[in-house]
Amino acid sequence: MKIYIDESGSINNSLPQNKNFVIALVNVTSKTGIDRAYKRFISSNHDRLLELDRAKTNSSGGITREGDKMFKDGVFQELKGSSFDKPMKKKFIEFFARKQSFELFYIKLNNCKLQDRYCENTARSFNYAIKLALEYFLKNGYLPKEDCFLQLDERNEKTETKFFLENYLNTEIMLPGSAGNFKVEYFDSCNNKAIQIADVFANIFYSNMVTKGVYDDDIELLKKNNILKYIFEFPL
Numbered sequence: 001m002k003i004y005i006d007e008s009g010s011i012n013n014s015l016p017q018n019k020n021f022v023i024a025l026v027n028v029t030s031k032t033g034i035d036r037a038y039k040r041f042i043s044s045n046h047d048r049l050l051e052l053d054r055a056k057t058n059s060s061g062g063i064t065r066e067g068d069k070m071f072k073d074g075v076f077q078e079l080k081g082s083s084f085d086k087p088m089k090k091k092f093i094e095f096f097a098r099k100q101s102f103e104l105f106y107i108k109l110n111n112c113k114l115q116d117r118y119c120e121n122t123a124r125s126f127n128y129a130i131k132l133a134l135e136y137f138l139k140n141g142y143l144p145k146e147d148c149f150l151q152l153d154e155r156n157e158k159t160e161t162k163f164f165l166e167n168y169l170n171t172e173i174m175l176p177g178s179a180g181n182f183k184v185e186y187f188d189s190c191n192n193k194a195i196q197i198a199d200v201f202a203n204i205f206y207s208n209m210v211t212k213g214v215y216d217d218d219i220e221l222l223k224k225n226n227i228l229k230y231i232f233e234f235p236l
Contacts, residue, residue, distance in 0.1 A: 001144060001180075003027045004194035005130070005152045008081070008206035011122040013114045020209050023107040023129065024202035026194055027143065033101030038193045041095050042076060045088070050074070052083050078190040081203025086214065089204050093218040096197070097225045104222060105142070106205055106231045107133045113235050127165045133232040135173050142229050146180045153195050154186035 009021040028034050042049065055067030069080040084092065107129050111119075118125050130150075137143040150165070166184035173182070189195045208215040222228035 001027065001146055002031070002149045002151065002194075004192065004198045005150060006189070006195055006198040006202050007126070008199075008202040011109060011111065011114070011119055011125050013111045013116065013119050015111075019111055020206065021109040021111060022202050022206040022209075023109075023126070023133075024198045024205065025105040025107070025133070026198045026201065027103040027105065028101065028194055029103060030101035033099060034197070035193060037096060037099045037101060038079075038197065041092070042079070045091065046076065048088065049076070049079075049083075052085060052088060079196040079200055081200035081207075084200065084203070089200075089207065089215065090218055092200055093204065093215070093221065097218075097221050097227060100225075100227075102194075102197075102227070104201055104228045105133070105137065106202075106228070108205075108209075108231055108233045110233065110235065123164075127168055129234055130165065131169055131172050132234060134169065135175070136232055137230065138173065138175055144180075145175065148180055148182050150182065150184045151192060151195060152184070152186050153189040153192075153199070155189065 004026045005023060007021065007023045010018060011021050012018050050071055053067055053070040056065040065083075067083075069083045070076065070078060081089070109129060114125075118128075134143070134148075138145055150169075152165075163184075166182055169182040169184070187195060189199060204215055205219070208219060219228065
């Protein structure tokens with residue numbers, strides 16, 4: 001079992017506008033299928049993605065959106081949900097909702113309910129949320145009890161905690177009848193298609209909470225098509 005992970009937002013309970021933090025987990029059931037879908041999405045939306053990747057400025061010349069996140073010198077590098085506009089996010093969901101090559105899980109952290117000590121070490125808090133969610137998914141049959149290979153974006157992890165998660169999961173998740181082991185690796189997201197897909201899905205769910213439900217219908221489509229399996233909330 002291979003699960004690809006990315007996040008959106010930040011773990012911080014001191015900012016009133018920063019109410020939630022989102023982690024998206026993409027459990028790939030067909031690597032060939034998801035690779036093919038990824039390539040088709042990019043090829044059919046290449047020009048629009050390039051347009052979205054240009055920096056935007058206001059009337060006074062200030063930058064309102066940074067560019068060059070998805071392309072370099074006009075050559076495509078990677079998908080970034082933060083560069084998508086609303087129509088592209090909806091198109092992304094409609095496209096991937098037809099593909100039965102992966103399962104989607106969300107972890108939603110409510111920053112407003114987090115204790116201060118939980119926000120002091122965000123890497124440790126991130127790992128704890130991953131552990132709780134995986135433990136729940138395994139215990140309740142949402143994921144099979146087998147060896148699990150987790151792949152994360154290396155840019156979201158501090159060097160000193162980079163190799164902690166694997167040992168932590170193997171030590172803490174001890175389920176009856178579970179013989180599976182955890183292996184964790186970190187990648188530059190531009191070299192990992194499924195992490196990019198997790199990035200976009202994380203951004204969409206985060207945007208949905210910020211906009212108070214503008215993507216509700218799209219998320220319901222993912223549920224209806226049996227792609228979005230569960231939204232794990234913390235604190236419980």
